[in-house]
Amino acid sequence: MATPGLQIDLDAGPWGQPELADHRLPGGTISGRVRVTASEPIECRALVITVGWRIEGSGRKHSETVQGRTLYQGMIDGSKMEYPFSFRLPDGPISYGGHLFGIHWEVQVQLGLAWKVDPKATRKFCLSIPGQH
Amino acid sequence: MSLVVVDASPFGLLVLALLVGVSVTPVGVCAIWAGFKGMSRDWLEFCFIPVGIGFCSLGVVAIGFAGKNLLPKFEAPSLTLSVSPLLLGESFHVEMSQRIKRDADVNSVSVRLICREWIKTGSGDSESVETHVVHCVKQALDVAGRVSRSDTIRGKLQFQIPENAMHSFEASSHRIDWVIDVRADVAKWLDYTWQFKLNVAARSAKSEDD
Numbered sequence: 001m002a003t004p005g006l007q008i009d010l011d012a013g014p015w016g017q018p019e020l021a022d023h024r025l026p027g028g029t030i031s032g033r034v035r036v037t038a039s040e041p042i043e044c045r046a047l048v049i050t051v052g053w054r055i056e057g058s059g060r061k062h063s064e065t066v067q068g069r070t071l072y073q074g075m076i077d078g079s080k081m082e083y084p085f086s087f088r089l090p091d092g093p094i095s096y097g098g099h100l101f102g103i104h105w106e107v108q109v110q111l112g113l114a115w116k117v118d119p120k121a122t123r124k125f126c127l128s129i130p131g132q133h
Numbered sequence: 134m135s136l137v138v139v140d141a142s143p144f145g146l147l148v149l150a151l152l153v154g155v156s157v158t159p160v161g162v163c164a165i166w167a168g169f170k171g172m173s174r175d176w177l178e179f180c181f182i183p184v185g186i187g188f189c190s191l192g193v194v195a196i197g198f199a200g201k202n203l204l205p206k207f208e209a210p211s212l213t214l215s216v217s218p219l220l221l222g223e224s225f226h227v228e229m230s231q232r233i234k235r236d237a238d239v240n241s242v243s244v245r246l247i248c249r250e251w252i253k254t255g256s257g258d259s260e261s262v263e264t265h266v267v268h269c270v271k272q273a274l275d276v277a278g279r280v281s282r283s284d285t286i287r288g289k290l291q292f293q294i295p296e297n298a299m300h301s302f303e304a305s306s307h308r309i310d311w312v313i314d315v316r317a318d319v320a321k322w323l324d325y326t327w328q329f330k331l332n333v334a335a336r337s338a339k340s341e342d343d
Contacts (some may be wrong), residue, residue: 025337026335026336026337027337055304055307057252058252058254058263059252059253059254059263059306059307060253060254060256060305060306062304062305062306062307064304091334091335091336091337092300092302092334092335092337093299093300093302093335094299094300094335096299096302096309098250098265098267098299098309099250099265099267100250100252100263100265100307101250101252101307103302129336
């Protein structure tokens with residue numbers, strides 16, 4: 001059985017410029033769709049999506065999930081399926097790229113499968129107001 | 134000659150007094166002890182006692198002089214912010230007042246707005262802290278010259294949190310600290326410093342709408 005494919009597509013942000021496509025406002029929303037592609041029917045224990053941030057750089061690793069939800073449970077037939085999502089974002093911490101560490105936001109999705117390694121997909125985004133970082 | 138040290142600054146004199154006090158006092162104590170122990174064998178050893186008392190007295194006076202001069206010349210400053218909590222990109226005023234406890238010749242009093250990254254690495258015995266200053270703006274108060282006991286240093290300064298900076302942040306091993314650092318540069322003396330933590334918040338979509 002081939003491993004199902006996972007893809008996260010984000011809806012357009014509050015700004016039209018292509019370079020700001022992955023930017024979201026603190027206190028705003030992030031929405032999009034999770035696309036699952038499977039060449040044959042699979043049993044999905046849970047399609048879980050989370051939004052959170054993690055710290056990269058020097059020092060101990062740290063991450064926090066601020067929102068999460070199960071998008072789907074059940075059979076996925078051998079085709080392409082889409083699951084929409086929408087989350088309200090907190091005011092902070094905003095995305096940060098510093099000298100000693102950085103803070104990176106991401107949407108992560110995990111497809112729980114029986115007797116198989118769970119496929120995962122991650123989509124980074126920037127939580128900030130244009131002009132900041 | 135040690136005169137060079139004495140002339141250099143009151144701080145040099147302070148160090149010299151501490152050295153004299155710390156080295157002379159034990160000599161005095163030993164002499165008193167030796168005097169009492171040998172008194173029964175030879176009356177000449179009795180003379181060790183007054184000599185020891187003299188050394189002890191000199192040492193105590195020297196340590197006392199150093200200790201008195203270590204007393205702070207300033208009270209901790211009192212700061213008032215015009216805005217709290219602060220937002221990224223926001224301007225604010227800092228009003229400062231600071232009472233003088235002892236006469237001093239002040240070269241300058243400066244106030245710095247500092248944004249600092251702070252991280253903790255390792256664990257156990259190898260745990261260490263590393264910091265990096267991301268942003269620093271320094272302003273000086275209009276204070277210089279002789280200040281007397283019970284005088285008050287006052288000043289009002291304006292700062293701005295940069296728009297593209299990071300707000301205050303705290304995780305288990307990572308922090309972004311915003312601080313106001315007040316530094317008093319006293320002539321021929323060590324600098325006095327005080328730090329005040331600021332709370333800088335992120336702008337949100339709601340506050341942008343307002």
